[in-house]
Amino acid sequence: xxxxxxxxxxxxxxxxxxxxxxxxxxxxxxxxxxxxxxxxxxxxxxxxxxxxxxxxxxxxxxxxxxxxxxxxxxxxxxxxxxxxxxxxxxxxxxxxxxxxxxxxxxxxxxxxxxxxxxxxxxxxxxxxxxxxxxxxxxxxxxxxxxxxxxxxxxxxxxxxxxxxxxxxxxxxxxxxxxxxxxxxxxxxxxxxxxxxxxxxxxxxxxxxxxxxxxxxxxxxxxxxxxxxxxxxxxxxxxxxxxxxxxxxxxxxxxxxxxxxxxxxxxxxxxxxxxxxxxxxxxxxxxxxxxxxxxxxxxxxxxxxxxxxxxxxxxxxxxxxxxxxxxxxxxxxxxxxxxxxxxxxxxxxxxxxxxxxxxxxxxxxxxxxxxxxxxxxxxxxxxx
Numbered sequence: 004x005x006x007x008x009x010x011x012x013x014x015x016x017x018x019x020x021x022x023x024x025x026x027x028x029x030x031x032x033x034x035x036x037x038x039x040x041x042x043x044x045x046x047x048x049x050x051x052x053x054x055x056x057x058x059x060x061x062x063x064x065x066x067x068x069x070x071x072x073x074x075x076x077x078x079x080x081x082x083x084x085x086x087x088x089x090x091x092x093x094x095x096x097x098x099x100x101x102x103x104x105x106x107x108x109x110x111x112x113x114x115x116x117x118x119x120x121x122x123x124x125x126x127x128x129x130x131x132x133x134x135x136x137x138x139x140x141x142x143x144x145x146x147x148x149x150x151x152x153x154x155x156x157x158x159x160x161x162x163x164x165x166x167x168x169x170x171x172x173x174x175x176x177x178x179x180x181x182x183x184x185x186x187x188x189x190x191x192x193x194x195x196x197x198x199x200x201x202x203x204x205x206x207x208x209x210x211x212x213x214x215x216x217x218x219x220x221x222x223x224x225x226x227x228x229x230x231x232x233x234x235x236x237x238x239x240x241x242x243x244x245x246x247x248x249x250x251x252x253x254x255x256x257x258x259x260x261x262x263x264x265x266x267x268x269x270x271x272x273x274x275x276x277x278x279x280x281x282x283x284x285x286x287x288x289x290x291x292x293x294x295x296x297x298x299x300x301x302x303x304x305x306x307x308x309x310x311x312x313x314x315x316x317x318x319x320x321x322x323x324x325x326x327x328x329x330x331x332x333x334x335x336x337x338x339x340x341x342x343x344x345x346x347x348x349x350x351x352x353x354x355x356x357x358x359x360x361x362x363x364x365x366x367x368x369x370x371x372x373x374x375x376x377x378x379x380x381x382x383x384x385x386x
Contacts, residue, residue, distance in 0.1 A: 004026065004027070004040045004041060005024060005025070005026045005031065005038065005039050005040050005041070006024070006025050006026075006039070006040070006041040006042075006043060006374075007022060007023070007024050007039040007041070007042050007043070008022060008023045008024070008025075008043045008045060008050055009021070009022045009042065009043070009044055009045065010044045010045040010046060010047060011045040011047060011048045011049055011050040011360060012048070012049050012050070012328075013050045013350070014049065014050070014051050014052065014328075014332045014350070015030075015052070015349060015350040015351050016052055016333065016336060016337040016348055016349030016350060016351065016354075017333075017337065017349070019329070023050060023350055023358075024039070025356040025374050026374075027356075027374055028355060028356055028373035028374045028375075029352075029353060029354065029355065029356055029374070030350050030351060030352055030353065030354045030355075030356050031352055032352040045360055046362070047362065047363045048360055048361050048362040048363050048368070049328060049332075049360070049361045049365075050350075050358060050359075050360050051332055051335065051336065051358065051359050051360075051361065052089075052335075052336040052337070052347070052348050052349055052350050052354075052357060052358060052359075053087065053088070053089025053090065053336065053347065053357030053358055053359055053370070053371070053372065054086075054087045054088045054089065054090075054313045054314075054335045054336060054359060055088070055089070055090045055091070055122070055335070055336045055339045055340045055343075055345065055347050055348050056083065056088045056090075056091045056092070056270075056271060056272050056274070056313060056339070057091070057092045057094075057125060057166060057242060057269075057271055057339045057342070057343065058092065058094050058125060058127070058213070058214070058242055058271035058272065058273045058274075059079060059083060059088070059091045059092065059093055059094055059125075059272060059273075059274050059278075060093075060094045060095075060096060060273065060274060060275050060276070060308055061079060061274065061275050061276035061277075061278065061285075062078065062079040062080075062082035062083050062274060062276065062278040062279045062280065063078040063079060063081065063082035063276075063278070063279050063280050064078075064276055064277070064280045064282050064285070065078050065079065065276055066275065066276040066285060066287065067079065067093050067094065067095055067106065068095055068096060068098050068102065068106075068287070068288075069276075069286075071095065071102060071105040071106040071108075071109045072105075072109050073109055073112050073113045073116065073118065075109070076093055076109060076110065076113045076118055076121050077113070077118050079091070079093055080118060080119060080120035080121055081120075081279075082278055082279030082280065083120065083272075083274070083278065083279060083312075084119070084120055084370060084372060084377050085279055085370070085377070085378060085379050085380045086278065086279055086312040086313065086314065086367070087312070087313060087314050087359040087367050087370055087379075088120065088272075088312075088313060089120060089347065089355075089357035089358075089359075089370070089372050090120055090122040090340070090345055090347040090348075090357070091120055091121065091122060092122055092123050092124060092125040092164065092166060092343070093106075093110060093121065093124060093125070094124075094125040094126075094127050095124070095125070095126050095127065095128075096127045096128055096138070096139055097127070097128030097129040097131060097136075097139040097140055097143045097144055098128075098129065098140075098143060099143060100151075100154075103126065103129075103154070104154070106124065106126070107124065107154075107158045107161070107162070110123065110124040110162060111158075111161040111162055114162065114163055119372055119373070120372070122163060122164055122343065122345050122347065123162050123163050123164030123165055123166070123343065123345075124158075124162055124164070124165050124166070125165075125166040125167075125168070126155075126165070126166070126167045126168065127139075127168040127192070127193075127213060128143075128144065128168060128193065129143050129144050129145055130144075130145065130146060130147040130151065130167075130169045130170065130173045130174050131144050131168070131169065131170045131173060131192070131193035131194065132144070132170040132172055132173055132193060132194045132195050132196070134195045135170070135193045135194055135195050135218045135219060135220075136193065136218075137193060137217070137218040137305065137306070137307075138287060138292075138301060138305055138306065138307035138308065139193065140288045144173075145173075146173050146174070147169070147173065147174045147175075147178055152178055152181060152182070155167060155182060155185070155187060156181070156182070156185040156187075159185050159186050159187050163345075164188070164343045164344060164345060165186070165187050165188065166187070166188045166189075166190055166211070166343065167182060167187055167188070167189055167190065168190045168191070168192045168193065168213040169189060169190070169191065169192075169209075170191070170192070170193055170194035170195075170196060171191055171194055171196040171200040171201055171203065171204040171209075171229075172194060172195065172196045172200055173194075174204075176203050176204060176206070176207035177207070179204055179207040179208055179209055180207045180208055182208075183207070183208030183209070183210075184208075188210055188211060188342065188343060189204070189208060189209040189210065189211070190209065190210070190211035190212060190213045190242075191204055191205075191209050191211070191212050191213065191219075191229060191232075191233075191239075192212060192213030192214065192218060192219060192229075193213070193218045193219070194218075194219050194220065194229050195219075195220050196219075196220055196228070196229055197220070197226065197228070198220075198226065198227040198228055198229075198231050198232050201228070201229045201231075201232035201233070201236075202232050202236060205232065205236050205238045205239055206238075209238075209239065210238065210239060210240060210266070210342065211239060211240045211241065211242070211342060212229065212232075212233040212239055212240070212241040212242070213241075213242055214242055214243070214244050214249065214271065214273060215230065215233055215241040215242065215243050215250070215258065215268065216230055216243075216249070216250045216254060216258075217244065217249050217250070217306075222234070234258060234261045234262050234263065235263055236263065236266065237263045237264050237265050237266050238266055239266045240266045240267055240268070240269060240338065240342050241262075241266070241268050241269075242268075242269055242270070242271040242339075243255065243258070243268050243269065243270055243271065243334075244270075244271060244272070244273050244309050244311065244316075245270055245311075245316040245317075245319050245320055246297060246309050246310070246311040246315070246316065246319065247319055247323060248297060248298060248306070248309070249273075249306065249309060252319075252323055252324055255320070255324065256324055256326075259326070259330070267333070267334070267338045268334060268338075269333075269334045269335075269338040269339045269342070270313055270316045270317070270331075270334045270335055270339075271339075272309060272311045272312055272313055272316070273308045273309040273311065274308065274309060274310075274311060274312070275287075275292065275299055275307065275308035275309070275310070277294050277299070277310060278310075278312065279312075279380070282294070283295075287301070287307055290302065290307075292307045292308075294310055297310050297311075298310065313335055314359075314361065314365065314366070314367040317331055317335060317361075317365060318365040321365060322365070333348075335348075336348030336349070337349060355373055356371055356373060356374035357371065357372050357373065358370070358371045359371075367379060
């Protein structure tokens with residue numbers, strides 16, 4: 004069945020259109036050779052590619068670290084689908100080697116079984132810097148050994164996409180080069196590294212920075228740090244948590260203005276177990292994390308992930324900073340998808356018909372995955 008969508012501003016990942024046509028699970032080219040069997044007249048708003056989130060720690064009340072299984076991944080993907088995310092990287096934060104192996108096995112099985120939405124794996128640690136541990140368990144942080152390198156190079160052969168966050172002072176440029184050569188996307192984060200160490204990591208092939216500004220050496224007058232390298236190096240993309248809690252709104256504005264291309268900034272949720280759920284707390288490595296007023300915090304006040312969905316992040320930047328949709332729309336799909344080599348983030352002929360419709364107030368109203376409309380339960384902060 005061919006369906007024509009009109010009435011909304013359509014973003015295909017690179018340009019704006021006034022209509023979109025799909026047939027079954029794919030986007031098609033409008034034309035007389037493809038007669039339309041159904042018309043969907045949307046009352047304004049924005050029809051965008053389904054969101055791509057490269058940092059998702061949990062959802063629907065479960066945390067990937069606590070139960071690295073296909074069942075957990077299925078629940079996470081379903082919860083985030085209701086928040087507009089049609090492709091995601093489940094993210095395992097620093098844990099033991101056994102849990103890391105279990106996470107790799109679970110994502111490989113989920114991708115083999117075709118669990119909708121699971122696009123690969125993000126391993127955020129354990130090869131980080133203890134002074135910038137944040138909510139990660141510092142006792143589990145360690146340098147990268149040959150066995151770790153071998154595990155990661157084997158893992159990427161079983162996964163459609165693999166991102167690994169490392170600290171440049173803990174993982175050498177030679178190790179980064181070996182990871183990149185194997186097909187792994189190396190991201191820099193949880194690091195107190197110097198600007199020079201970060202640049203050396205980028206020269207070795209690192210292509211990303213994890214949650215820019217958070218848990219990293221800051222931009223200083225004499226020490227540009229990892230933040231300075233992320234903004235100044237065109238080789239590096241960077242994820243950004245736009246909840247206005249992790250990063251001040253005007254810092255975000257400055258970063259967007261300062262970023263040197265071709266690397267770009269993109270949005271991540273850094274969502275935890277409470278995403279898509281009314282839960283008010285969860286445990287992380289035996290520590291209670293409380294949810295209150297948009298914050299997720301450990302008992303000592305340390306931020307532990309974000310209580311954020313990407314629609315809210317978008318709305319923050321449009322309504323809070325007055326930034327244009329033309330600038331922001333690629334940050335939700337095309338930029339992260341291109342970084343990971345995913346067939347996502349676009350609505351061009353032949354692309355998957357993964358779409359979201361936001362009304363004029365930027366409230367998420369409808370989601371399609373593979374051309375099939377999915378329920379939007381409304382647990383995300385849509386007001």
